[in-house]
Amino acid sequence: xxxxxxxxxxxxxxxxxxxxxxxxxxxxxxxxxxxxxxxxxxxxxxxxxxxxxxxxxxxxxxxxxxxxxxxxxxxxxxxxxxxxxxxxxxxxxxxxxxxxxxxxxxxxxxxxxxxxxxxxxxxxxxxxxxxxxxxxxxxxxxxxxxxxxxxxxxxxxxxxxxxxxxxxxxxxxxxxxxxxxxxxxxxxxxxxxxxxxxxxxxxxxxxxxxxxxxxxxxxxxxxxxxxxxxxxxxxxxxxxxxxxxxxxxxxxxxxxxxxxxxxxxxxxxxxxxxxxxxxxxxxxxxxxxxxxxxxxxxxxxxxxxxxxxxxxxxxxxxxxxxxxxx
Amino acid sequence: xxxxxxxxxxxxxxxxxxxxxxxxxxxxxxxxxxxxxxxxxxxxxxxxxxxxxxxxxxxxxxxxxxxxxxxxxxxxxxxxxxxxxxxxxxxxxxxxxxxxxxxxxxxxxxxxxxxxxxxxxxxxxxxxxxxxxxxxxxxxxxxxxxxxxxxxxxxxxxxxxxxxxxxxxxxxxxxxxxxxxxxxxxxxxxxxxxxxxxxxxxxxxxxxxxxxxxxxxxxxxxxxxxxxxxxxxxxxxxxxxxxxxxxxxxxxxxxxxxxxxxxxxxxxxxxxxxxxxxxxxxxxxxxxxxxxxxxxxxxxxxxxxxxxxxxxxxxxxxxxxxxxxxx
Numbered sequence: 001x002x003x004x005x006x007x008x009x010x011x012x013x014x015x016x017x018x019x020x021x022x023x024x025x026x027x028x029x030x031x032x033x034x035x036x037x038x039x040x041x042x043x044x045x046x047x048x049x050x051x052x053x054x055x056x057x058x059x060x061x062x063x064x065x066x067x068x069x070x071x072x073x074x075x076x077x078x079x080x081x082x083x084x085x086x087x088x089x090x091x092x093x094x095x096x097x098x099x100x101x102x103x104x105x106x107x108x109x110x111x112x113x114x115x116x117x118x119x120x121x122x123x124x125x126x127x128x129x130x131x132x133x134x135x136x137x138x139x140x141x142x143x144x145x146x147x148x149x150x151x152x153x154x155x156x157x158x159x160x161x162x163x164x165x166x167x168x169x170x171x172x173x174x175x176x177x178x179x180x181x182x183x184x185x186x187x188x189x190x191x192x193x194x195x196x197x198x199x200x201x202x203x204x205x206x207x208x209x210x211x212x213x214x215x216x217x218x219x220x221x222x223x224x225x226x227x228x229x230x231x232x233x234x235x236x237x238x239x240x241x242x243x244x245x246x247x248x249x250x251x252x253x254x255x256x257x258x259x260x261x262x263x264x265x266x267x268x269x270x271x272x273x274x275x276x277x278x279x280x281x282x283x284x285x286x287x288x289x290x291x292x293x294x295x296x297x298x299x300x301x302x303x304x305x306x307x308x309x310x311x312x313x314x315x316x317x318x319x320x321x322x323x324x325x326x
Numbered sequence: 327x328x329x330x331x332x333x334x335x336x337x338x339x340x341x342x343x344x345x346x347x348x349x350x351x352x353x354x355x356x357x358x359x360x361x362x363x364x365x366x367x368x369x370x371x372x373x374x375x376x377x378x379x380x381x382x383x384x385x386x387x388x389x390x391x392x393x394x395x396x397x398x399x400x401x402x403x404x405x406x407x408x409x410x411x412x413x414x415x416x417x418x419x420x421x422x423x424x425x426x427x428x429x430x431x432x433x434x435x436x437x438x439x440x441x442x443x444x445x446x447x448x449x450x451x452x453x454x455x456x457x458x459x460x461x462x463x464x465x466x467x468x469x470x471x472x473x474x475x476x477x478x479x480x481x482x483x484x485x486x487x488x489x490x491x492x493x494x495x496x497x498x499x500x501x502x503x504x505x506x507x508x509x510x511x512x513x514x515x516x517x518x519x520x521x522x523x524x525x526x527x528x529x530x531x532x533x534x535x536x537x538x539x540x541x542x543x544x545x546x547x548x549x550x551x552x553x554x555x556x557x558x559x560x561x562x563x564x565x566x567x568x569x570x571x572x573x574x575x576x577x578x579x580x581x582x583x584x585x586x587x588x589x590x591x592x593x594x595x596x597x598x599x600x601x602x603x604x605x606x607x608x609x610x611x612x613x614x615x616x617x618x619x620x621x622x623x624x625x626x627x628x629x630x631x632x633x634x635x636x637x638x639x640x641x642x643x644x645x646x647x648x649x650x651x652x653x
Contacts, residue, residue, distance in 0.1 A: 059453035065446065066459035069528070072477045073465070075496055079480065090492045091499050119336070126339045130346045137350050138379045141357055145375035151368070157376075164383060166639045167391060168589050170611050170628040174397070174621055175390035188331045189342060198386035201379050230361040230371070259470030261592045266616070271334050276472045280596050283476060290480060290494070297476040301469045308468035312461070316536055 080105055080294035087290050105295035115292060117278060117299050124258060124274040124300075126189065131196035131257040132250050138197070139204035140246075144234060146205065147212040148220060158209070164202040172198075173266050180267070187269030195267060196257050204249055207318070211245035212238065248318035251311050258304050275300035353378060391632075397625035411626035421610070427519050428588070428606045431526070432634075436583040438527045440576060443534025448564060450535075451542055460539065464532035471529065471592035478525045479597055482511040515603035522604055525593050530586065534579045541575035542568060574645060581642040585635055607631055 078092045081101050090098070110118045145151075146158050176195060180186045185194075215238065223233050264277045273281075279296050286292060308315060329338040330345075357374040360366060401407045415421045446463060450456050466474055483495030487507050493499040498508035511521045545568065553567045569576075591608040598604045600613055607627055615624030 056454070058449050059455065062446070062450040062453045062459050063455055065449075066462040069531075070462050070465070072481050072496070072528075073469075076477045076480050087494070089494075091494050091496070093496075093499070122336050122339065126343045130343055130350075133347055134350050137354050138382070141354060141375045142379035145372055149368075149372055149375065151372050157380075161383065164387060166585075166632075166635050167387060168608075168628065168631045168635060170589070170608065171394045171632050172387050172390035173628075174615055174624065175393035176386060179385075179390070185331060189333060189339065190331070193346065194382070194386065198382045201383055202387075205379060231358045234358060255468060259472070261470070261472050261595065262612070265595075265612070271332075272339070276470050276592075279472050279476060280592075283472075283479065283596050284599065287479075290483075293476050294480070297473045301473050304468045304470070305465065308465070309461070312464075316540075319533065319536060320540060 076294045077298060079290060080298050082291075084291040087294075088288075105291040106299070109292045109295045110299065115278065115282065115296070117275065117296055120273055120275045120278045121299060123268075123272050124276075127192045127196075127264075127268075127272070127274055128254060128257045130193045131200075132253045134193060134197040135200040135204045135253060136246060136250055139201055139208050139249075140242075142201075142205045143208035143212055144230075144238065146209050148233070161202050162206050165206060167202075169199050169262065173262075177266060187267070187271075189272055191267035192263060192272070195263050196253075196260070199263070200253050200256070204253070207249050208242065208245055211242060215241055244314065244317065247311065247314040251307065251315045252318050254307060255304050255315075394625045394628055397622060398629045400622055402620065402622050407622075411622050412630075414623060415626055415630065423603050424605045424607060424610045427604065430519055431523055431587050431590075431606055432584050434520075434523050435526045435530060435587040436580045438523075439530035439583050440534045440538075440579050442527070442531045443536075443579065444538050444572075444576065446531070446535045447539035447542055448568060451539065460535065463535055466529045467532045471525075471590065472596050474525055474529055475593050475596035478521075478528070479512070482521060484508055484510045512598055512604075513602050518598070518602055518604055522593055522597055525597070526587060526590060530583045534583065537579050538572055538575055541572040545571045574648075577645045578642060581638050581645075584638050588631060588634055588638075607634075 075092045078095050079087055081103070082092070082095060083100055083102050083104065086094075086098070086100060109115045110121075142161075146154060146161075176198075177186070177191075180188075180191045180194075185191055219237060220233060223237050228237070258274075259276060260274075261276045261280060264274050265280070268274065268277060275296070279293070279300060282289070282293055282296060329335075329342060333339045333342045357378075360374045361371045398411055399406055399408060401410070415425070450459050453459065480494075481496045482498075483493075484498055485491050485493050485495075485508065487502075493502055493508055495508075497511065501508055512518045549567060549571070550563075553563060558567065589608050590606075591612060594600055594604055594606055594609040595612065600606075600609045605613065607630060611624050611627040611631065614620045614627060
């Protein structure tokens with residue numbers, strides 16, 4: 001789904017601050033509070049002590065809920081490492097009294113030709129990386145024009161691009177498929193790269209434009225006075241300041257494409273099926289084979305989870321800036 | 327050079343991927359190079375910068391959308407039939423079930439996800455282990471909906487209630503422990519819809535919590551302090567201080583999740599395939615278009631999705647305007 005600009009009450013307002021501050025990654029994510037004036041460390045500690053939630057009950061309940069929230073995932077994770085016979089005859093919770101561990105499930109699902117998740121893993125990687133790079137590069141160019149080149153109809157055109165975020169991708173799928181067929185591209189990687197790029201561009205342009213607009217005009221003007229052209233401004237003034245914005249969008253798009261099912265289901269030929277499609281097929285045709293399903297699901301999950309954990313603050317920043325797509 | 331279209335071996339795929347990176351780098355370089363030429367007319371610069379993106383958007387989104395809208399007024403042989411396809415959707419019992427289920431999803435998922443997210447954001451605010459707890463609740467956002475569906479399908483797994491047969495699904499194990507008979511949760515309508523909806527709530531609650539937690543943290547300290555001086559704490563603090571302060575964020579979260587829910591397709595596809603009266607519009611679009619060979623009905627469903635999104639986004643924008651005026 002697409003989501004319009006930041007509400008003032010979410011600290012997406014961060015983006016309207018000093019853009020130079022954006023270039024230096026913040027220590028913590030959204031937890032960072034805006035205080036009206038800079039407090040000394042002692043004062044800050046006094047404030048913290050006063051406002052810190054006293055109730056250990058709340059902390060306890062919060063932790064317990066978080067753990068309960070993770071139990072279903074944990075159950076499947078444990079299952080993926082148990083022998084097939086055990087998986088099918090007893091619940092995963094018996095693992096604690098009967099701890100058998102095996103990698104057979106992973107071996108089977110990765111390398112058995114009937115599942116071939118190793119090949120699907122490569123397909124997912126090959127699909128995802130260009131599907132992130134293409135919209136970022138094209139959106140950077142477009143956002144630059146929208147932000148820093150004056151031309152007639154600029155406002156109208158930008159609003160049109162912004163509005164296109166709300167279009168559900170379903171509405172474009174079948175004619176797009178027909179176009180790919182007429183170009184002779186059907187079933188190829190190009191259909192996935194182009195489709196993901198097309199569906200990402202409105203949001204990418206919108207987000208990058210917003211971040212670019214936060215860069216003080218004087219900075220660009222100064223560069224222009226010094227005789228810098230578009231290329232110089234683009235690379236030496238804008239790009240360094242835009243790194244966090246590009247990171248935010250890229251993580252979004254990365255997770256979106258890696259986890260996508262609909263686009264892959266519509267366009268991918270059997271040769272280039274990504275992991276999500278393989279798992280969905282497996283769930284349909286061999287739905288009781290939990291040793292395959294559990295291991296397969298975790299093979300598909302490990303990369304997005306690692307990316308997410310490592311770059312969580314960029315992801316959160318993207319969310320707060322309105323980067324929610326569907 | 328067949329592999330440029332039909333890359334089949336791993337080597338070809340990787341090579342093609344690298345070439346694509348190179349190609350789009352060249353596009354960027356070309357645009358910037360043209361912009362830098364002396365005395366290049368301004369319109370050429372603008373076309374250079376905007377051209378590639380606009381071309382893709384017009385050719386890949388706007389034009390196809392128009393074609394789909396036209397298709398929705400035609401039958402499968404291409405004759406104009408007016409609103410027949412829409413009439414089918416609104417009058418046939420099967421499609422009515424689909425519409426009813428979609429309504430259930432779009433009402434329940436935002437309510438429960440936002441409700442839990444808000445409660446959790448308040449609970450976890452300044453709690454011990456806040457960051458860790460939030461990461462755990464947020465994590466389902468990172469995994470695919472297909473993965474989430476597998477996780478929950480396993481929770482709902484059913485084994486017949488016979489001596490010597492153990493339940494392997496967590497939910498049925500709990501049911502058996504409490505002394506009831508295990509159930510096939512995903513088979514019997516209308517209850518099965520709620521078990522699918524639970525999966526989406528599980529995924530979206532983390533999103534709600536993150537946005538609302540940020541909103542709670544941006545409430546100015548002096549407001550909280552002032553309320554505390556007046557002896558306000560606990561639930562009244564939440565009801566009269568926290569909630570009014572984060573109201574705009576709550577609205578945005580509700581509408582955003584509603585839009586996501588409207589378009590979600592993966593969960594139903596993976597868990598039931600839309601069988602057992604669990605289909606929703608986004609799933610039915612796929613089934614009609616690609617499985618049942620009714621692209622005309624599929625087109626009408628896609629247009630319906632689009633139409634349903636519009637009021638939500640308009641409301642969202644209006645709320646944002648309002649809250650901006652308040653400042």
